[in-house]
Amino acid sequence: MKKNILLITAAWFCLFGMQAQYTGGIGSGYDMASTGQLYQLSFVLEGEGDVTVEVDGVVVDPESPGSNNYFIEDGTEVTINASPASGWVFGYWAGDAVPPGEEEETVISFTLEEATVITARFLKILTIAGDFTVADRPYDGTV
Numbered sequence: 001m002k003k004n005i006l007l008i009t010a011a012w013f014c015l016f017g018m019q020a021q022y023t024g025g026i027g028s029g030y031d032m033a034s035t036g037q038l039y040q041l042s043f044v045l046e047g048e049g050d051v052t053v054e055v056d057g058v059v060v061d062p063e064s065p066g067s068n069n070y071f072i073e074d075g076t077e078v079t080i081n082a083s084p085a086s087g088w089v090f091g092y093w094a095g096d097a098v099p100p101g102e103e104e105e106t107v108i109s110f111t112l113e114e115a116t117v118i119t120a121r122f123l124k125i126l127t128i129a130g131d132f133t134v135a136d137r138p139y140d141g142t143v
């Protein structure tokens with residue numbers, strides 16, 4: 001059975017196997033009738049960049065355009081990918097679902113088992129030119 005991924009664009013939904021009215025979804029090939037509990041996966045973006053979410057190798061859209069909220073069934077394996085904007089680099093992930101030791105990886109996977117908020121931190125690339133001291137050593141150039 002394929003994992004259920006619901007992109008809910010209406011206010012009508014239940015999390016305990018009851019009937020729900022769906023007005024959106026990720027497309028063909030997915031059973032849209034949920035039999036399990038749905039959890040919200042949300043992202044806080046710090047700096048400039050974007051996050052993509054994949055389930056079963058399919059990129060899913062947020063619950064509504066411009067949103068960083070997703071509704072995904074309990075126990076689903078989720079892969080997230082950080083993409084920095086031009087002039088920025090990915091810094092790190094923060095949040096309880098981030099696997100230990102993978103905070104600085106641009107792509108991570110985890111099993112969604114509860115409502116989760118993950119922060120993606122992007123860092124501005126800075127260019128400094130001139131004479132200055134780095135770690136108590138003179139340096140003449142650009143970093």
